[in-house]
Every structure is written in C-alpha cells, then in structure tokens.
Amino acid sequence: MSEKKKLRVATTSLAGCFGCHMSFLDIDERLIPLLELVEFDRSPLTDIKHCGPCDIGLIEGGICNGENVHVLREFRKNCKILIAIGSCAITGGLPAQRNHLDLGDCLTEVYLTEAGLAHGHIPNDPELPLPLDKVHPLHEVVKIDYFIPGCPPSGDAIWKFLTDLIAGKTPELGHGLIEYD
Amino acid sequence: MISDVDFHAAYLDSILDRYGHAATNLLQILREAQEHHSYIHPDAIDYLIAKLQVPRAKIEGVASFYSFLHLKPHGEYRVLFSDNITDRMLGSVELMQKMCQQLWIEPGKMSEDKLVSIGTTACTGMCDQGPAMLVNGRTITRLTHQRVQEIGQLIRNRTPLENWPADFFRVEDNIRRKGLLLGNTLAPGDALCAALVLGAQNIAEALKTSGLRGRGGAGYSTGLKWEACRNAPGAAKHVICNADEGEPGTFKDRVLLTSHADLVFEGMTLCALAVGAQHGYIYLRGEYQYLLKPLQAALQRRRDAKLLGKNILGHAGFDFDIVIHLGAGAYICGEETALIESMEGKRGVPRNRPPFPVTHGYLQQPTALNNVETFCQAALAIHMGAENYRAIGTPKSTGSKLISVSGDCPRPGIYEYPFGVTVREVLQDCGAVNTRAVQVSGPSGLCIAESEFNRRLGFEDIPTAGALMVFDDSRDMFEVARNFVHFFAHDSCGFCTPCRVGTSMLKQTMDKIAEGHGTKYDLSEMENLDRVLQTSSHCGLGRTACNPVLHTLKRFRPAYESRLKSLDFVPAFDLDGALARARQMTGRDDAGAHIKAEET
Numbered sequence: 176m177s178e179k180k181k182l183r184v185a186t187t188s189l190a191g192c193f194g195c196h197m198s199f200l201d202i203d204e205r206l207i208p209l210l211e212l213v214e215f216d217r218s219p220l221t222d223i224k225h226c227g228p229c230d231i232g233l234i235e236g237g238i239c240n241g242e243n244v245h246v247l248r249e250f251r252k253n254c255k256i257l258i259a260i261g262s263c264a265i266t267g268g269l270p271a272q273r274n275h276l277d278l279g280d281c282l283t284e285v286y287l288t289e290a291g292l293a294h295g296h297i298p299n300d301p302e303l304p305l306p307l308d309k310v311h312p313l314h315e316v317v318k319i320d321y322f323i324p325g326c327p328p329s330g331d332a333i334w335k336f337l338t339d340l341i342a343g344k345t346p347e348l349g350h351g352l353i354e355y356d
Numbered sequence: 357m358i359s360d361v362d363f364h365a366a367y368l369d370s371i372l373d374r375y376g377h378a379a380t381n382l383l384q385i386l387r388e389a390q391e392h393h394s395y396i397h398p399d400a401i402d403y404l405i406a407k408l409q410v411p412r413a414k415i416e417g418v419a420s421f422y423s424f425l426h427l428k429p430h431g432e433y434r435v436l437f438s439d440n441i442t443d444r445m446l447g448s449v450e451l452m453q454k455m456c457q458q459l460w461i462e463p464g465k466m467s468e469d470k471l472v473s474i475g476t477t478a479c480t481g482m483c484d485q486g487p488a489m490l491v492n493g494r495t496i497t498r499l500t501h502q503r504v505q506e507i508g509q510l511i512r513n514r515t516p517l518e519n520w521p522a523d524f525f526r527v528e529d530n531i532r533r534k535g536l537l538l539g540n541t542l543a544p545g546d547a548l549c550a551a552l553v554l555g556a557q558n559i560a561e562a563l564k565t566s567g568l569r570g571r572g573g574a575g576y577s578t579g580l581k582w583e584a585c586r587n588a589p590g591a592a593k594h595v596i597c598n599a600d601e602g603e604p605g606t607f608k609d610r611v612l613l614t615s616h617a618d619l620v621f622e623g624m625t626l627c628a629l630a631v632g633a634q635h636g637y638i639y640l641r642g643e644y645q646y647l648l649k650p651l652q653a654a655l656q657r658r659r660d661a662k663l664l665g666k667n668i669l670g671h672a673g674f675d676f677d678i679v680i681h682l683g684a685g686a687y688i689c690g691e692e693t694a695l696i697e698s699m700e701g702k703r704g705v706p707r708n709r710p711p712f713p714v715t716h717g718y719l720q721q722p723t724a725l726n727n728v729e730t731f732c733q734a735a736l737a738i739h740m741g742a743e744n745y746r747a748i749g750t751p752k753s754t755g756s757k758l759i760s761v762s763g764d765c766p767r768p769g770i771y772e773y774p775f776g777v778t779v780r781e782v783l784q785d786c787g788a789v790n791t792r793a794v795q796v797s798g799p800s801g802l803c804i805a806e807s808e809f810n811r812r813l814g815f816e817d818i819p820t821a822g823a824l825m826v827f828d829d830s831r832d833m834f835e836v837a838r839n840f841v842h843f844f845a846h847d848s849c850g851f852c853t854p855c856r857v858g859t860s861m862l863k864q865t866m867d868k869i870a871e872g873h874g875t876k877y878d879l880s881e882m883e884n885l886d887r888v889l890q891t892s893s894h895c896g897l898g899r900t901a902c903n904p905v906l907h908t909l910k911r912f913r914p915a916y917e918s919r920l921k922s923l924d925f926v927p928a929f930d931l932d933g934a935l936a937r938a939r940q941m942t943g944r945d946d947a948g949a950h951i952k953a954e955e956t
C-alpha cells in the first residue's frame with residue numbers, strides 16, 4: 176500500500192513582524208499530525224531559500240520593497256493555492272501607516288536629519304532592496320486565493336483553515352475564529 | 357488697529373447671539389462664520405472653543421465633515437463644477453479644463469495670488485439646465501464656453517458676485533407636465549382649514565386611508581408615521597422637512613420650494629397639528645442657498661397671515677413656527693438620522709435605528725420627518741379627502757409623483773404623473789429617442805435597459821424618489837457607473853468600514869478597468885465587494901452603493917468586457933513606477949532598482 180502523497184507547503188514573511196508565523200506555531204502539538212499530512216518547502220522553519228513547486232503557499236506581511244515583489248511572484252509561480260495571512264498581507268497593516276508620508280521625507284528624516292547620524296547618507300548599495308513609495312497588500316500585486324484575517328489570526332484559525340484545505344473542503348472560519356483587528 | 361482675535365470676535369459674537377450660544381447650532385454657526393471670512397480661521401475656532409465650551413476636536417471634526425466648510429483658505433472665489441453624469445454629458449469636464457487654463461490653475465489648488473480655486477462637487481440639482489457650477493455657494497446654470505470665459509474675466513477683475521449678470525443665476529422651473537400637485541389651486545390656509553374641520557386627532561387616520569406613502573425614497577406610510585409621533589410621549593415635538601435633495605439627478609424639491617413653498621409649509625403645519633408639534637425645521641441643502649431668502653420671505657408672509665406663529669387661524673394653543681437650517685454639502689445628511697445629527701450641530705453620521713425619529717428624533721424628542729413632496733401631498737390629500745386621493749395612482753402607490761427628467765432628451769424638467777406610469781410613457785413625453793438605458797431614482801436606484809421600459813414607476817414595481825436620467829445609444833454605461841461609484845466613494849460618511857473602504861476599493865477597481873488594466877478577476881472581485889457592501893453596511897448609502905456596478909454589469913456587461921485585458925491578473929498599480937521615488941533618493945538605476953513586468 177503506497178503512502179498518500181504529502182502536500183507541499185511554503186511560507187514566508189514579507190513586510191510583517193513574524194507574528195503570524197508565531198501564531199502558526201501556536202497550533203502546538205498539532206504540528207505533529209500536520210507533519211503527517213504536509214511537508215515544508217521554503218519557510219523560516221526549514222531555511223530553504225527558494226520555493227519549488229508547492230500545493231499551498233502562506234504569506235504574512237505586505238509588500239514594501241522590490242524584493243518583496245520578487246518573492247511574492249516566486250510564490251505565485253510555484254504555489255497552486257496562495258493564501259494571504261494576517262492584516263499586513265491583506266491590507267498593508269501596520270507598515271502601511273507610512274503611506275501618508277512621502278517616502279523621500281521618510282528617508283531624509285531617518286538618514287539625514289536625525290541627530291547622531293554624522294555624515295549620514297541614504298543607503299544606496301545595490302545589494303539592498305529599494306522601498307516602494309507605498310506599502311501594498313498582496314492582492315494588488317498577484318492573485319490571492321484566500322485570506323485569513325487577524326493580527327495575527329489565532330493558531331486555531333490557521334489550523335482549521337489548513338485542515339479544511341487539506342481535506343479538500345472549502346475552508347471556512349466561522350464565528351469565533353474570524354478576527355478583525 | 358484691532359487685533360486678529362478682536363476681528364473674529366466681532367462677527368462671531370453677533371452670530372453666537374443669534375444662535376443662542378448653543379453648541380447644537382454649531383453647523384449653522386460655522387457656516388455663517390465662514391461667510392464672513394471665506395474660511396474658518398484658526399482664531400475663530402479658538403474663540404468658539406472658549407465661548408461654546410466645546411473641545412477643538414468637535415469643532416474641527418464638524419468643519420472637516422462638510423464639503424462646503426473649509427479650515428484652509430481656498431481663494432476669494434471658489435468655483436465648484438457640478439459633477440453629476442448629466443453635467444458631464446453636457447460637457448462640464450471640458451469646460452472645467454478650459455477655465456483652469458484660462459486662470460492658470462490646477463484643479464483643486466488655489467491660485468498663487470489667492471484669487472481663485474476650481475474643483476468639482478456632487479450633483480447640484482440643476483440637471484435640467486446644466487452644466488452647472490457653484491461660485492462661493494451661488495448656483496450658476498447653463499454653462500457654455502462663452503459663459504465660462506465671462507466668469508473667468510469677472511473673477512480676474514475681482515467683480516463682486518452681486519454685480520455679475522443676473523441671467524447667470526437664473527434657475528428655471530421647467531415644469532413640463534402638471535397633475536394634482538403642480539396644478540393645484542389651493543390658497544394658503546385651505547388645507548389647514550380642512551384639517552381643522554377634520555380634527556387634529558383624525559388627520560393621521562385620514563392619511564392612512566389615503567394610502568399616502570413617503571416620497572423621499574423608502575415609501576413608508578405617512579399616516580402611520582404621524583400616528584406614531586402623535587402617540588410618542590414627550591412635551592416638545594418637532595416637524596422636519598427633508599429638503600436635502602442630494603440624490604444625483606433629483607431636482608423636484610427645488611421646484612416645489614421655488615413655486616409651491618406655501619404648500620410645503622401648509623403640509624408641515626398640518627403635520628404639526630396632527631402630531632402636536634410646536635417646532636418646525638426645513639433642512640435645506642447648501643446647494644439651494646439661493647432659495648433661503650425667498651423661503652424666509654414666504655414664512656414671514658404666513659406669519660403675517662396667522663398661518664404660522666401663536667394661535668394659528670385663531671385656534672387657541674395651535675402654536676407652530678418654522679426655521680430653516682442650511683446644509684453644507686453632504687449627501688449623507690439626506691438620510692433622516694444623519695440629518696438630525698447634522699441639525700444638532702454634529703457630523704452627519706447615521707444613528708442606529710431603532711429607536712426611530714418618531715420617538716427619539718431631534719434632541720431625542722419625538723419628530724415627524726418627511727420629504728418636501730410628502731408634505732405637499734399630505735396637504736392635498738387632506739384637502740381633497742382621503743377617498744378621492746386614494747382613487748389616484750395604483751392600489752399600493754396612491755396619488756401622484758414628481759419625476760425629475762434629465763439626460764439625453766430634448767425636454768428635461770419636471771413631469772408629474774399618477775403612480776403607475778410606465779418608463780416608456782415618460783420617455784415619449786420628454787422626447788427621448790434611441791434610448792439605451794434609464795437610471796431611475798438616482799445612483800442608488802435602478803438602471804434598466806430597453807427591454808424593461810414597460811415597467812411601471814411605483815412601489816409595486818420600480819420605487820422611485822423621483823430622478824429619471826436618460827442615456828441614449830451614444831453613451832457608455834461603464835462610464836455612467838464609474839461616475840456613480842466615484843460619487844459614493846466621495847460621499848460615504850466614513851463611519852463604517854465596509855462602506856468607507858468598500859466604496860473606495862470599488863472606485864479604484866473601476867478606475868483600473870477604465871485605464872485598461874482590468875481583468876476578469878477584477879470583475880469578480882467587484883461582485884464580491886458589492887455583496888459585502890450590501891450585507892454589512894450601517895446605512896442605506898453603503899447598501900445601495902453597489903447598485904450602479906451590479907445593475908450595469910448585469911445589463912451592459914460588454915461595456916466592461918471590452919475594456920478587460922485577456923490576462924487573468926494585472927497588478928493594481930505600476931510596480932516599477934512605485935520605485936521611482938526611491939531611485940531618485942538613492943541615485944540608483946541598476947537592474948535591482950527596477951521591477952520588470954512579468955512575462956505571461
């Protein structure tokens with residue numbers, strides 16, 4: 176009897192705080208049965224650097240710089256189902272608070288005007304990703320299949336969502352698991 | 357030399373005196389303060405904080421809510437082009453561009469010499485004689501290239517508004533078809549005498565028998581409303597006439613207030629008698645400020661004729677008078693509870709209902725609030741008798757209805773019909789040909805295509821607050837819907853998230869499609885959004901804001917699809933462009949400083 180093929184899951188944090196990943200870990204001992212059903216591709220849990228073909232991609236955080244765009248595109252290309260998890264991914268969240276400021280003013284304030292920065296300059300090393308003028312939610316850059324709201328969504332919500340999906344059902348969170356903060 | 361503070365105190369003191377130093381009159385106080393100084397000066401706010409004993413946040417919160425109140429200077433002349441789709445169809449966009457060029461300014465910005473600013477505003481209720489504009493709050497109709505040029509000159513020469521040609525400000529009634537209301541021959545007091553014969557306690561009952569339903573849109577039984585207000589406990593009661601007429605394409609209340617003001621007041625006084633109210637108010641939309649003086653004169657005439665004031669028509673204890681509140685450019689203030697909030701000097705945010713205004717209205721006291729036309733119809737119904745009234749129209753929509761017709765037809769204006777008239781009959785009467793679509797009851801109403809023109813106006817089929825905009829086969833229904841979506845995004849009061857965010861997202865998506873970046877995905881996202889708006893908005897604005905897109909998608913889908921890219925997905929913004937600012941700040945232009953479009 177052949178073992179049922181495990182689903183491949185990739186996760187990443189873009190302009191987020193890793194809080195959504197921490198919440199994912201809050202499924203606690205249920206990680207063990209989960210690992211019976213899935214295996215992880217690129218993820219902070221595995222340290223794999225690039226995403227290969229996957230069934231499910233989970234992304235926390237919005238899009239604040241050029242690199243975020245590349246990573247998001249890599250996920251979209253490789254994941255059959257792409258899920259935005261948490262307020263930052265869905266709306267831009269906390270990082271988007273900078274959207275009403277001019278990016279130039281921000282950079283000037285931080286690197287040039289702020290006291291204590293002798294000979295400060297705005298970093299321009301080609302290694303560094305350039306910030307976008309505004310922080311955007313994921314669905315403005317690629318197509319997103321599902322959204323799990325919350326800041327962060329609870330471990331229970333993430334568990335319910337993933338297990339529904341793995342079971343081939345339309346995921347549904349319902350009362351108590353949906354959070355709007 | 358007097359100091360700045362003294363300067364502001366001088367005019368504010370007289371305004372405050374007139375409004376009894378009451379913070380509930382804040383909106384009226386701010387409006388008048390602005391008339392003295394073209395914008396609300398920070399020193400004026402400081403003075404009001406001290407005198408009214410209200411926090412700064414409250415005053416600035418109110419001032420920033422209403423489009424016609426300003427916390428910053430905007431020029432000696434503030435020009436606002438009416439931006440309804442009917443104005444656009446008559447060329448308003450081009451006229452505005454011309455005027456900006458002529459005066460060397462950008463839309464929305466004040467000229468450097470602080471002389472003038474030019475912008476747009478929601479429908480000014482002049483759709484039958486557009487394109488229209490407001491200059492410092494005064495309505496100017498029938499704009500042409502020549503007229504706009506002349507206005508530019510007058511502004512350059514700093515000619516005071518009073519000295520502009522009177523013809524600019526002429527507003528026609530354009531009554532095209534009269535019925536029992538517009539053709540009435542009642543003299544002031546006739547309906548009141550009939551009501552006094554009937555007896556105050558029997559008026560609401562008679563209206564129930566007449567079948568009269570509200571003309572402001574929702575169509576609630578007027579008799580039931582007045583009965584509930586009569587029965588509500590409370591010594592002080594109020595009658596409010598909703599003359600906010602903000603639904604784009606509607607202008608029938610304007611005509612009633614211009615040529616049948618006495619009948620409106622008569623209806624309100626009759627309502628006061630029926631419910632036992634002492635205080636009456638007209639909430640007049642800011643755009644109709646030019647009607648303020650004539651209405652005040654008409655009120656005075658009625659006082660002189662003992663039709664208002666103490667012991668009306670000699671009946672001891674029948675005391676009632678009417679004051680006029682001016683709005684300040686907020687469509688949401690047409691919603692009855694937002695209107696009441698606004699009258700109380702607050703931001704126009706709709707209340708939770710229940711409790712309804714009939715028990716907890718103005719100042720939490722029982723309030724009968726009706727549309728302008730409803731008051732007229734009530735007076736007519738009482739005068740002619742309930743049974744005679746209910747014989748007109750259809751069983752569930754009795755009486756007549758004023759329809760404001762505008763758009764692609766040679767005879768725009770006001771048409772009165774018994775309820776039950778078909779859309780086709782209206783189109784024939786106004787001379788419309790090659791009609792592609794009709795928008796009934798404004799952006800929040802229903803958009804119908806030719807196959808539905810035999811449908812009837814009335815609560816049984818197509819309910820209407822009175823607007824009927826005609827679009828012929830040269831019109832692009834996508835652009836019509838986009839104009840309406842912009843309207844809702846601008847006029848959402850911002851109180852609840854589904855509507856505040858949802859209307860803006862709808863607007864962004866419609867703009868994305870208009871720019872040629874739309875995909876099938878965007879269409880289905882809009883349908884999802886519409887469902888959210890419909891099911892989770894706090895008030896009627898949000899619930900109906902999705903109608904323009906839903907209705908036109910259903911009937912004119914090709915207008916959308918012809919604009920779509922064949923791709924599944926296109927980003928919502930220009931990715932590489934979003935890095936331009938950072939490239940400029942860092943001086944980088946290497947490959948990593950760009951984002952390429954994805955090959956598909």
Ligand SMILES: Cc1cc2nc3c(=O)[nH]c(=O)nc-3n(C[C@H](O)[C@H](O)[C@H](O)COP(=O)(O)O)c2cc1C
Nearest residue numbers: 570571572598600601602690691692726727730896
């Ligand atoms: C967003 C919104 C705007 C409205 N605007 C108006 C208006 O401009 N004039 C009006 O009479 N009713 C308007 N209404 C309806 C009023 O809330 C209220 O139902 C009506 O004035 C009651 O009077 P009636 O019973 O005589 O129709 C609006 C409702 C909503 C939800």
Ligand code: SF4
Nearest residue numbers: 191192194261262263
């Ligand atoms: S949604 Fe909240 S928890 Fe998740 S990344 Fe953003 S800030 Fe952190």
Ligand code: SF4
Nearest residue numbers: 849851852855895898
């Ligand atoms: S639905 Fe819109 S207009 Fe109504 S309360 Fe909510 S935000 Fe305000």
